[in-house]
Amino acid sequence: MQTESFNQITSNEECVKYEDKFILADNLNQADEPKIMNNTTVYNEQYRCSVIVVQGALNMVINGISLRVKANEYLTVMPYTSIEIKSSRCKFICIKIEAYIIHDIFNNINIGINALDGCYTFNHYRLTPRQVETLTHDYLHMKEDLLNPLFKNMRIDIIKARLCTYISHKYTFIDKLPQIPHYQENESSQLFISFMDLLSKNYKKERSVQFYSQQLGVQPKNLSTVTVKYTGKTASRVIDEYVTLHIKLVLYNNRYNIKEVSDMFNFASQSFFGRYFKRVAGCSPRKYVSTNSKKLSKKS
Amino acid sequence: MAPTSSRYIEDTLERIKPLQKAKASMDKFIYLYDNLDSNVEPTVIYNIGKTYHIQQSLLFILVHGTMRIHVNNKELQLSSHSCVYIPAYSTLRIQMKSIETKYMLYRFDNNARNMSSNDMGLYNDHVLAGTMYQKRMSDAEFTYIKTHYQELAQGLNQREFKHKDIFARSYNNIIRVFVINIFNIDSDIKGDAVSRQENLFRQFIDLLNQYASQEREVQFYAEQLGITPKYLSTITNVYSGKNASTWIAEYVVTLAKQLMKEKRCKIQEVSTMLNFPSQSFFGRFFKRTTGISPKRYMLSELK
Numbered sequence: 001m002q003t004e005s006f007n008q009i010t011s012n013e014e015c016v017k018y019e020d021k022f023i024l025a026d027n028l029n030q031a032d033e034p035k036i037m038n039n040t041t042v043y044n045e046q047y048r049c050s051v052i053v054v055q056g057a058l059n060m061v062i063n064g065i066s067l068r069v070k071a072n073e074y075l076t077v078m079p080y081t082s083i084e085i086k087s088s089r090c091k092f093i094c095i096k097i098e099a100y101i102i103h104d105i106f107n108n109i110n111i112g113i114n115a116l117d118g119c120y121t122f123n124h125y126r127l128t129p130r131q132v133e134t135l136t137h138d139y140l141h142m143k144e145d146l147l148n149p150l151f152k153n154m155r156i157d158i159i160k161a162r163l164c165t166y167i168s169h170k171y172t173f174i175d176k177l178p179q180i181p182h183y184q185e186n187e188s189s190q191l192f193i194s195f196m197d198l199l200s201k202n203y204k205k206e207r208s209v210q211f212y213s214q215q216l217g218v219q220p221k222n223l224s225t226v227t228v229k230y231t232g233k234t235a236s237r238v239i240d241e242y243v244t245l246h247i248k249l250v251l252y253n254n255r256y257n258i259k260e261v262s263d264m265f266n267f268a269s270q271s272f273f274g275r276y277f278k279r280v281a282g283c284s285p286r287k288y289v290s291t292n293s294k295k296l297s298k299k300s
Numbered sequence: 301m302a303p304t305s306s307r308y309i310e311d312t313l314e315r316i317k318p319l320q321k322a323k324a325s326m327d328k329f330i331y332l333y334d335n336l337d338s339n340v341e342p343t344v345i346y347n348i349g350k351t352y353h354i355q356q357s358l359l360f361i362l363v364h365g366t367m368r369i370h371v372n373n374k375e376l377q378l379s380s381h382s383c384v385y386i387p388a389y390s391t392l393r394i395q396m397k398s399i400e401t402k403y404m405l406y407r408f409d410n411n412a413r414n415m416s417s418n419d420m421g422l423y424n425d426h427v428l429a430g431t432m433y434q435k436r437m438s439d440a441e442f443t444y445i446k447t448h449y450q451e452l453a454q455g456l457n458q459r460e461f462k463h464k465d466i467f468a469r470s471y472n473n474i475i476r477v478f479v480i481n482i483f484n485i486d487s488d489i490k491g492d493a494v495s496r497q498e499n500l501f502r503q504f505i506d507l508l509n510q511y512a513s514q515e516r517e518v519q520f521y522a523e524q525l526g527i528t529p530k531y532l533s534t535i536t537n538v539y540s541g542k543n544a545s546t547w548i549a550e551y552v553v554t555l556a557k558q559l560m561k562e563k564r565c566k567i568q569e570v571s572t573m574l575n576f577p578s579q580s581f582f583g584r585f586f587k588r589t590t591g592i593s594p595k596r597y598m599l600s601e602l603k
Contacts, residue, residue: 108419109466150444151481157420158477164470168463175462 016146022159023047023096024143028054028136030091041084046245048115049077049096050170052132052139056090062122063231065182072132074125074174078118080241082232093139097163099245100252105160111171116249117200119242120231124180131173138166191216192230195223195238203243205266209235244280251285254293258285308391310590311352313407319344324456326468329412331356332453333405336363345405351393353550356409358386359479361437361445365401369394371432373541378434381442385433385479388413389551391541404449408472415469416476431502431539433483441482448474500525501539504532504547512551514575516585518544549589556586560594561601567594 015025051058051069058069061084062077069075071090077083079099103115127135142162145151151158183189198215206212212235213220224235231238243265250261262273277285309315313331325331333345346352351370360383367378370393371386378384386392388410437445452471461467479485507521515521521544522529533543540547556574559565565573571582586594 109469111463111466148444150440151477153481153484154420154477158474160419161470161473161477164466164473168461168465168467168470171466172460172462172464 016143018146018156018159021098021101021156022146022163024094024139024146025096026091026093026139026143028091028093039085041082043082044077044079044096046079046099046248047096048079048099048102049075049083049094051075051077052093052127052135054091054093054132054136056088058088058090058092059086060084060088061086063120064229067124067182069124072127072129073180074127074132074135074170076123078121079116079245080119080231080238081122093136095139095142095163095166100249101160103249104253105163105167109164109167111167113171116245118196119245120196120238122182124182125174125177126180127173127177131169134169135166135173138162138169142166188226188229191218191223191226195227195235199239199242203239203246204264207239207243209239212239240276240280244277247277247285248281248288248292251289252293254289258289261285308351308353311346311354311356311392313356316345324453326456326465328409329465329468330409330452330472331407332449332456333407334403334449336402336404346392346394348394348397351391354386354388354390354392355554356407357388357413358384358392359406359408359475360384360386361404361406361442361449363402363404363446365398365403367394367397367401371434372539374432376434379436381437381439383435383437383441383445383482385483387431389554390432404446406449406475412469412472413476416473419469419473420477431498433479433485435483437482441478445475445478448478497535497538500527500532501535504536504544508548508551512548512555513573516548516552518548521548549585553586553589556582556594557597560598567598570594 014027014029015023017023052074053069053071055071057071060067060069063081066086067075069090099115106113106115142159145158145162146155148158194216195212198212202211209220209223213223216223220235227233227235227238233241247261247265250256250264251258256264258273259270262270265273267273267276274284277288281288283291316333320333323332323334362378362380362382364380366380367382369376369378369384370391371384372390375395376384448471452468452475455461455467455471456464458464503525504521507524511520518529518532522532525532527535529544533545536542536544536547542550552574556570559570559573560567567582568579571579574582576582576585583594586592586597590597592600
């Protein structure tokens with residue numbers, strides 16, 4: 001599967017970013033008819049994306065589910081999703097942030113939401129024009145400060161603070177707001193939800209399809225049929241990705257050494273852990289830590 | 301001559317509340333005061349010629365007019381677009397001000413400061429106590445802080461805002477990063493271009509943070525710093541206009557007040573927690589420093 005950067009989706013919108021951790025894109029200032037490049041497929045592995053359609057509509061397919069995002073609608077797309085743009089004539093805002101950073105921020109501000117919950121899925125809400133205006137305002141501030149020459153130091157902190165303002169508004173707006181439903185309630189969607197739920201509780205101990213299918217009382221093959229339907233991947237791949245995402249989170253936070261992480265996730269040995277991680281993530285744990293992890297402290 | 305604490309007016313929120321209504325606030329966190337839309341003079345809060353012992357950190361922005369103030373016994377000339385950052389436990393005196401002054405005052409307590417340090421991974425932040433920063437802002441800086449001050453006030457005054465606490469916290473962080481950037485405090489913390497005396501002063505405040513609940517002897521702190529008690533007092537006088545024993549006493553009293561007010565501790569408990577040999581000894585210490593007994597203080601706070 002191909003991973004593309006988000007700025008390839010759209011034809012000529014403005015895109016600013018901070019070390020590939022924060023990516024902000026919009027086409028609000030585009031004078032002529034705004035249009036996003038159609039028939040592009042993007043594979044999103046470790047970002048949480050927020051999309052607000054300000055005007056027009058966006059037709060897309062996320063992990064095989066077709067949806068239409070209209071003006072004043074809000075879409076959060078979780079990690080491990082393939083996003084295909086079908087057709088669009090819209091003004092939009094997109095905030096794409098590495099899931100670990102959001103996870104960190106959610107923990108800090110005690111909002112009671114796990115940023116890594118709901119992998120492979122998305123949330124879709126309808127907001128009021130006034131609310132969209134507020135979020136747009138927060139977004140523009142964020143974008144402005146990402147490039148603001150006033151902040152020679154601590155640029156990442158100003159963006160995080162900006163993001164918190166945005167979060168405070170967003171979660172106030174969607175509090176008790178029903179989602180626009182996209183999953184039909186049936187046996188297979190129920191099984192998928194139960195599987196993800198079971199996975200979120202056992203990922204530190206169990207990585208075999210056998211275990212999960214037994215717990216759910218289905219054949220491993222049937223479980224994979226369902227995961228393919230909702231994620232495009234087999235059950236064992238879903239498990240590997242989910243576990244790896246959480247390993248990456250621990251490595252990103254950089255509080256434990258690799259041996260400890262290996263034990264934490266119930267691996268028989270460190271070398272087995274290393275091979276597993278490399279197979280799924282494409283690089284060794286050590287390399288991942290050296291390129292991605294948080295610095296331990298800014299000041300001594 | 302060492303000034304005694306009775307010469308200072310404790311600048312607490314309780315003192316200010318009846319004098320001027322906050323434009324906006326988040327309780328026990330941040331408070332915004334200004335006279336942008338009215339003709340209230342800043343001297344309503346701070347009388348000219350009186351010295352105040354600041355209990356919260358202040359960011360003071362003079363929008364219009366001129367002022368001459370003393371912060372920690374250093375004289376500052378302020379004109380329009382001047383910005384002064386005064387950390388908690390500093391002293392402040394307004395010497396002179398022009399007829400028409402417009403100002404914005406952002407007060408934030410230790411809660412707000414600790415939280416932003418935590419959010420941004422800033423350490424050793426408390427060394428800032430006892431120092432202060434002043435500059436005349438550029439137009440871009442002034443516009444930025446004014447816009448954000450007003451947006452913060454507007455947000456805090458909104459109703460039905462479930463995550464207002466997160467909103468307040470995010471703006472507090474934004475203002476903190478702004479302050480660090482405009483004053484270049486970052487390089488300051490690392491100790492660049494700081495005289496030996498100033499460094500010792502900061503280390504003293506640092507030690508005070510660490511040991512105030514255990515040690516009240518100037519001798520102890522001087523020993524830790526490897527200097528004589530007399531020299532320590534000279535240094536604290538230079539940087540804050542107070543001698544070392546006053547610093548220690550005021551710091552311990554602040555801790556005691558916090559314990560009584562916020563944690564609702566009994567006087568006996570406070571006395572034990574702050575390592576006093578007996579309750580009566582603590583009572584005498586408290587009265588000597590503040591002028592009232594702990595019991596009376598508690599009664600007045602509980603009202």
